[in-house]
Amino acid sequence: MNTLPIRQSVVNLCVKLSHLGYLAGTGGNIALRIDADRFAVTPSAIDYLSMHADDVCVVRLTDLQCIEGDRTPSVETSLHARVFRLRPDVSCSIHTHQPVASACALLGRTLEVDDEATRQIIGPYVPLIGYMPSGTALLAGMVGRAIAPDLNAYLMRNHGVLCCGASLEAAVASINALEGLARRHLAKRIAEQISTHPRRAVALHRVLQTLESS
Numbered sequence: 443m444n445t446l447p448i449r450q451s452v453v454n455l456c457v458k459l460s461h462l463g464y465l466a467g468t469g470g471n472i473a474l475r476i477d478a479d480r481f482a483v484t485p486s487a488i489d490y491l492s493m494h495a496d497d498v499c500v501v502r503l504t505d506l507q508c509i510e511g512d513r514t515p516s517v518e519t520s521l522h523a524r525v526f527r528l529r530p531d532v533s534c535s536i537h538t539h540q541p542v543a544s545a546c547a548l549l550g551r552t553l554e555v556d557d558e559a560t561r562q563i564i565g566p567y568v569p570l571i572g573y574m575p576s577g578t579a580l581l582a583g584m585v586g587r588a589i590a591p592d593l594n595a596y597l598m599r600n601h602g603v604l605c606c607g608a609s610l611e612a613a614v615a616s617i618n619a620l621e622g623l624a625r626r627h628l629a630k631r632i633a634e635q636i637s638t639h640p641r642r643a644v645a646l647h648r649v650l651q652t653l654e655s656s
């Protein structure tokens with residue numbers, strides 16, 4: 443099977459997410475399932491806006507062996523593999539350092555989903571995965587323990603987020619839904635601070651305006 447079309451889909455998705463501000467430089471990574479045994483994954487340390495389909499790696503799900511592509515697969519390849527193994531329904535797994543949801547990941551709390559439309563996309567809540575250094579088996583293990591059938595978005599403490607979906611489009615919808623939820627959550631917290639700390643109101647209003655215009 444020619445894997446070039448699916449590797450090109452990874453390139454297109456990286457460009458799209460970069461333009462949306464969800465991927466910046468070499469930060470974040472994407473994996474797209476090819477079949478039951480293989481998935482395509484972004485290479486390590488590459489600028490996504492100058493990446494080509496040939497740069498995208500094809501990796502075997504069982505042992506993470508790179509079977510196509512000359513580059514080194516992303517450091518988070520084992521993390522995406524965990525998602526694919528634990529969620530046979532998932533075709534696309536995305537890890538980003540997207541700005542607002544990553545700010546929420548610094549707060550160290552699970553996010554409750556506050557509306558039905560978002561719940562339909564990412565599930566009833568967004569769990570917080572504890573901190574472990576990037577690219578480690580410890581992080582992949584922690585992610586593995588958090589993955590649940592009805593949850594398509596996860597906060598990674600002091601790091602970023604992980605989203606997934608049954609298709610590439612569904613995974614992008616999870617990314618968008620999570621960022622919107624995080625924005626509403628932070629705006630609500632800032633508004634609460636304004637009412638309880640009137641002396642800091644001017645500074646907090648400025649933060650709120652920045653958040654709403656970002």
Ligand SMILES: [Zn+2]
Pocket residue numbers: 469470537538539576601602
């Ligand atoms: Zn990361």
